[in-house]
Amino acid sequence: MRSGVCRATGAAALIAAMAALAGCGSSGSTGEPSSLVPSSAPLYASFAVKPSGGSSGEASTAAKKLTHLAEPYGSLAQALLSSEGSHVEFKRDIESWVGKDAGVFLTALDTSKLPQSSSSLQTLLEGGLSSAASSLGAEAFGSSATQGAIVLETSDAGGARSFLEKRAHEQGAHKASYRGISYQVSPKGAAEGMVKDFAVIGSEAGFKSVVDTSLGGAAITTASGYAKPPSNAVASVYVRPEELTKAVHGSGGVAGQGISLLSQLFTGAESASLSVTPTSNSISLQGEIHSASGAPAPLFGQEGAKALGEVPSGAWLAAGVGNVGTNLPRAFALLHGVASFATSTVFASLGGPSIEKLFTVLDSPSAKLQQDFGTWDTSGSMFVSGTGLFNLQAALVIGSKDASASHAAVGKLGKLMQSAGAEVSNATIPGADTAMSVKLQGFPAVIFVANGVSSNGQAKFVLGLGQQSVQGALAPSSTLSTSPAYTSATSALGGGIEPSLIVEFPTMLGFLEGLGLTQSPGISNLVPYFKSLGTLTAGASGQGGLQHFKVVVGLA
Numbered sequence: 001m002r003s004g005v006c007r008a009t010g011a012a013a014l015i016a017a018m019a020a021l022a023g024c025g026s027s028g029s030t031g032e033p034s035s036l037v038p039s040s041a042p043l044y045a046s047f048a049v050k051p052s053g054g055s056s057g058e059a060s061t062a063a064k065k066l067t068h069l070a071e072p073y074g075s076l077a078q079a080l081l082s083s084e085g086s087h088v089e090f091k092r093d094i095e096s097w098v099g100k101d102a103g104v105f106l107t108a109l110d111t112s113k114l115p116q117s118s119s120s121l122q123t124l125l126e127g128g129l130s131s132a133a134s135s136l137g138a139e140a141f142g143s144s145a146t147q148g149a150i151v152l153e154t155s156d157a158g159g160a161r162s163f164l165e166k167r168a169h170e171q172g173a174h175k176a177s178y179r180g181i182s183y184q185v186s187p188k189g190a191a192e193g194m195v196k197d198f199a200v201i202g203s204e205a206g207f208k209s210v211v212d213t214s215l216g217g218a219a220i221t222t223a224s225g226y227a228k229p230p231s232n233a234v235a236s237v238y239v240r241p242e243e244l245t246k247a248v249h250g251s252g253g254v255a256g257q258g259i260s261l262l263s264q265l266f267t268g269a270e271s272a273s274l275s276v277t278p279t280s281n282s283i284s285l286q287g288e289i290h291s292a293s294g295a296p297a298p299l300f301g302q303e304g305a306k307a308l309g310e311v312p313s314g315a316w317l318a319a320g321v322g323n324v325g326t327n328l329p330r331a332f333a334l335l336h337g338v339a340s341f342a343t344s345t346v347f348a349s350l351g352g353p354s355i356e357k358l359f360t361v362l363d364s365p366s367a368k369l370q371q372d373f374g375t376w377d378t379s380g381s382m383f384v385s386g387t388g389l390f391n392l393q394a395a396l397v398i399g400s401k402d403a404s405a406s407h408a409a410v411g412k413l414g415k416l417m418q419s420a421g422a423e424v425s426n427a428t429i430p431g432a433d434t435a436m437s438v439k440l441q442g443f444p445a446v447i448f449v450a451n452g453v454s455s456n457g458q459a460k461f462v463l464g465l466g467q468q469s470v471q472g473a474l475a476p477s478s479t480l481s482t483s484p485a486y487t488s489a490t491s492a493l494g495g496g497i498e499p500s501l502i503v504e505f506p507t508m509l510g511f512l513e514g515l516g517l518t519q520s521p522g523i524s525n526l527v528p529y530f531k532s533l534g535t536l537t538a539g540a541s542g543q544g545g546l547q548h549f550k551v552v553v554g555l556a
Contacts, residue, residue, distance in 0.1 A: 409451070492535075
């Protein structure tokens with residue numbers, strides 16, 4: 001959730017952060033940025049500028065391990081506050097007056113009008129965290145693309161005011177006033193000023209909504225489903241997915257991609273709150289999702305955890321999805337997104353175009369995947385295991401309560417793949433009652449589609465990389481639920497939450513290095529970050545309209 005929305009949020013953050021640079025009197029603001037954010041905002045995010053514990057605290061230690069930066073929070077604030085023709089330095093320009101936290105809210109976004117430098121999620125990932133932040137564009141609120149504002153706490157309001165006045169003068173801004181609050185408006189339409197000793201910068205409408213909230217308007221803290229972040233959180237997000245989707249126009253760029261991902265993850269959710277808390281050796285993301293009665297079942301949860309536990313024990317990447325009948329479109333959209341990134345990076349020269357064409361065909365309305373697979377009313381999983389091509393196993397598995405339907409689905413999927421240009425033939429695999437082999441142009445391995453009865457007596461539909469993957473899915477020698485990795489993942493999540501996603505980054509990185517893929521376009525710049533990560537595990541539990549979720553990633 002954190003990616004495309006994060007980009008739009010970051011754009012706001014850039015500018016607001018610059019506003020904070022211009023302070024007020026000798027004292028700073030009181031309260032939190034959320035107290036000035038209007039309750040109508042469909043998206044609100046907060047982040048630490050000066051985390052508790054200082055440079056030697058757990059928050060800074062974790063951030064340094066992850067980013068490899070000596071001053072991670074200061075570098076982020078610096079990148080956010082710098083704009084074209086105006087570079088700022090944290091120590092010189094920001095640190096003396098900025099407070100502990102900053103918040104940014106969004107009320108409208110037109111992704112087609114955002115800077116082209118941020119048009120690709122892959123571009124942001126490849127450029128690293130700091131360059132990604134700096135590419136967001138502090139001028140975003142100066143156009144009609146982004147509506148909202150950033151609100152920064154100050155420890156020295158006078159210093160913040162001085163910075164804002166200097167910046168306004170450099171931009172040729174003119175003075176304005178709203179409900180007794182003076183502010184400056186740049187020629188491009190960005191507004192900045194001080195509101196109750198908070199530094200605020202954003203669109204003019206966004207600035208005015210902050211003023212309205214400061215004078216008694218309902219704040220985001222009163223919004224339905226809003227959860228106050230824990231005191232040790234370094235970042236938090238509150239979102240109303242349906243309202244945010246309506247507020248965003250256009251589908252291009254990283255923001256559009258992020259909104260699409262968000263809508264898939266939180267389909268049917270009325271609101272979601274999440275927070276990020278670090279320790280010296282891990283980072284946790286936890287939160288809750290509020291859904292209306294009759295909303296689609298959770299994508300991840302207890303059923304997904306059960307499916308994950310049934311994959312082979314050696315898997316270093318495993319995910320379980322519950323309620324395939326209702327969640328198939330969301331699950332497939334996420335899988336398609338991952339595949340698109342992989343085909344443009346790791347598999348760019350290994351049949352990438354063929355794989356992308358296959359997904360396009362499968363994602364078309366004529367494929368009728370929901371009609372053929374969505375009636376099985378069960379869970380699904382995917383896994384990857386092995387340390388190299390010689391022992392690689394990977395498969396997508398869907399359980400079936402209708403063995404005859406899943407048997408017939410093998411032939412239907414084979415025909416779809418054939419229409420996408422694949423070479424399809426009948427095959428025989430031990431344990432499968434029907435199977436087909438699929439060869440994609442340029443792809444170095446044979447894919448098998450099969451149906452069979454697993455060792456627990458349930459029919460399973462399997463899409464596997466090689467025959468061994470299919471056999472491993474149907475009759476694993478041992479399952480992940482009996483492995484030490486599963487026990488460790490359950491312990492890391494705590495609270496009775498069982499894992500529905502496990503990724504062992506050290507093993508994954510070793511696999512990529514063994515194949516010589518770490519120098520691939522789109523991957524090489526991510527390798528330093530992968531080396532900072534241990535095992536990621538995620539899970540959820542819920543009852544009724546409330547779901548609790550948690551993600552924990554270890555730091556190397």
